[in-house]
Amino acid sequence: MSFFWLSISSVILVVLLISRRSTLFKPSQLSLPPGPTGHWFYGVKNMLPRKEPWKVYASWSRGYNSPIISFRIYNRTIIVLNDAKSVSDLLEHRASLYSDRPNQYMSQTICGRSKTVFNISSQDPHHRIYRRLVQQGLGPKRTKLYSPILQEELTKLLENLEQSPKGFVQHVRRNFVGVVMKVAYGYNIDDLNDTFVSVAEETMKITDKTMANGSWLVDYYPIARYIPSFLPGGEFKRLGKVWRERLRYLSDVPHQWVKQQMASGSYTESFTSEFLSQEGGVIDEEKEDIIRWCAGGLYVGASDTTVSAVTSFILLMALHPEIQARARTEIDEICGQDQLPRASQVELLTYLQAVLKEVLRFAPVGNLALPHRVIEEDEYNGYRIPKNATVMGNVWAILYDSSLYPEPDIFSPERFIGTEKIQPDPRQWAFGFGRRACPGTHFAETSILLVMAGTLSRFEISLPEYTDKRESRDPEISFTTGITSHINLFDVCITPRIMPSRR
Numbered sequence: 114m115s116f117f118w119l120s121i122s123s124v125i126l127v128v129l130l131i132s133r134r135s136t137l138f139k140p141s142q143l144s145l146p147p148g149p150t151g152h153w154f155y156g157v158k159n160m161l162p163r164k165e166p167w168k169v170y171a172s173w174s175r176g177y178n179s180p181i182i183s184f185r186i187y188n189r190t191i192i193v194l195n196d197a198k199s200v201s202d203l204l205e206h207r208a209s210l211y212s213d214r215p216n217q218y219m220s221q222t223i224c225g226r227s228k229t230v231f232n233i234s235s236q237d238p239h240h241r242i243y244r245r246l247v248q249q250g251l252g253p254k255r256t257k258l259y260s261p262i263l264q265e266e267l268t269k270l271l272e273n274l275e276q277s278p279k280g281f282v283q284h285v286r287r288n289f290v291g292v293v294m295k296v297a298y299g300y301n302i303d304d305l306n307d308t309f310v311s312v313a314e315e316t317m318k319i320t321d322k323t324m325a326n327g328s329w330l331v332d333y334y335p336i337a338r339y340i341p342s343f344l345p346g347g348e349f350k351r352l353g354k355v356w357r358e359r360l361r362y363l364s365d366v367p368h369q370w371v372k373q374q375m376a377s378g379s380y381t382e383s384f385t386s387e388f389l390s391q392e393g394g395v396i397d398e399e400k401e402d403i404i405r406w407c408a409g410g411l412y413v414g415a416s417d418t419t420v421s422a423v424t425s426f427i428l429l430m431a432l433h434p435e436i437q438a439r440a441r442t443e444i445d446e447i448c449g450q451d452q453l454p455r456a457s458q459v460e461l462l463t464y465l466q467a468v469l470k471e472v473l474r475f476a477p478v479g480n481l482a483l484p485h486r487v488i489e490e491d492e493y494n495g496y497r498i499p500k501n502a503t504v505m506g507n508v509w510a511i512l513y514d515s516s517l518y519p520e521p522d523i524f525s526p527e528r529f530i531g532t533e534k535i536q537p538d539p540r541q542w543a544f545g546f547g548r549r550a551c552p553g554t555h556f557a558e559t560s561i562l563l564v565m566a567g568t569l570s571r572f573e574i575s576l577p578e579y580t581d582k583r584e585s586r587d588p589e590i591s592f593t594t595g596i597t598s599h600i601n602l603f604d605v606c607i608t609p610r611i612m613p614s615r616r
């Protein structure tokens with residue numbers, strides 16, 4: 114190695130060490146919550162499993178006999194809350210301290226994503242405005258107005274299921290993407306190859322890369338941003354520049370389309386058009402940006418989460434014919450057999466609602482929700498929570514806590530039925546926490562319940578009948594690892610129901 118490179122590397126290393134020392138030697142008397150220490154530089158980065166880290170955090174929590182644990186990745190302290198009490202005490206009751214998002218220099222600053230609904234700082238005045246707009250746009254009143262969209266997309270979904278039941282995941286995805294594109298932009302998608310869908314998918318793909326935990330040193334040591342892009346280690350800057358431009362372009366495509374449609378005088382009402390046309394259509398750049406970010410957030414928030422829940426539902430129904438039959442009887446009684454269930458009827462389907470609760474508990478969509486950041490040093494149960502620590506609520510650990518849900522590995526909607534010993538509603542954790550809790554909850558539930566009801570009203574879901582005994586055992590249930598988790602697929606049969614009235 115030449116003298117030049119040796120000097121550059123030494124300077125970077127010294128700067129990194131100094132910045133790490135400053136985070137390690139805080140003058141507080143209290144100790145951090147217990148947890149593994151790991152490597153002096155990387156922390157536990159190399160100890161984190163690729164699969165289901167939530168289960169590892171829960172086992173560390175048991176091992177250290179503490180619901181709250183801590184560890185370090187590079188110079189960042191991570192705190193994981195593994196029980197309902199610590200989550201409620203910190204993320205809910207101290208929400209003013211615990212509702213920020215961790216700094217992710219690569220995604221937020223280099224790629225220009227700091228203003229997305231998911232990333233925006235809770236201290237930015239726009240955060241409140243975002244939440245108000247999104248909650249307003251997806252609350253019970255608006256969701257009622259979206260009923261025709263939900264209904265139309267349900268009909269398409271059921272037709273697609275009848276034509277090619279094997280492609281059910283794609284059909285379900287098409288259904289929710291179709292709904293959200295119409296709600297956000299008034300845009301009617303043709304199929305999943307639609308230009309707008311590709312635009313949204315590309316945005317998600319790039320965003321996933323920019324946000325991958327532990328991938329970008331600059332996320333932990335922003336000083337690394339001074340590494341010139343032509344030097345080794347400066348590749349992130351070259352990539353960041355390309356991604357930033359691409360993301361900026363992509364987030365503008367659907368927004369500009371709505372504006373053009375509005376200017377032509379012929380457009381379908383949507384979240385974007387509704388807010389753009391307020392105040393007599395005169396809207397400044399700042400407000401327009403807010404609308405653009407919020408509408409973009411709807412697609413990202415809705416498209417994968419809802420698909421995860423419905424896919425889990427379909428596979429779980431194949432494994433539990435008795436639960437499926439009970440849910441179908443209720444749907445027949447309340448919605449009738451001759452017409453499709455309607456969005457206004459789903460609130461009457463109490464057993465189906467219990468099934469959805471159990472799907473969200475048994476197959477959590479976001480096992481670790483999204484990470485929060487604490488903006489001030491805090492103290493909890495005699496432990497120090499350092500300023501800027503990343504704080505994660507371990508949703509999985511709570512939803513599989515046997516003191517709340519006896520025999521948590523058993524799928525049983527009956528947990529939420531009846532008047533005695535009803536188990537806690539899992540939605541209070543499944544949708545995240547405090548001032549960052551999911552603003553799409555009501556809309557998500559209505560649209561998912563309608564798809565569940567429509568599917569059961571028209572189809573029987575079952576396991577294939579195998580002649581080979583080895584294959585005829587119940588398939589094992591497992592889930593993918595990611596911000597959104599999906600059930601791993603196994604073969605199921607979705608066959609049109611023979612209606613008793615038409616037999």
Ligand code: HEM
Pocket residue numbers: 230231232244247251293410411412414415416418419422478479482483484543544545546547548549550551552553554556557
């Ligand atoms: C089964 C369906 C869904 C689940 C389980 C779910 C779950 C979550 C979770 C866990 C978070 C993070 C909360 C936190 O940081 O503590 C979140 C945030 C969010 N969700 Fe959902 N979600 C679902 C559907 C939707 C839908 C349908 C939309 C919109 C149409 C949506 C929009 C959002 C947005 C915009 C945020 C960001 C909130 C913020 O950072 O302030 N979600 N969701």
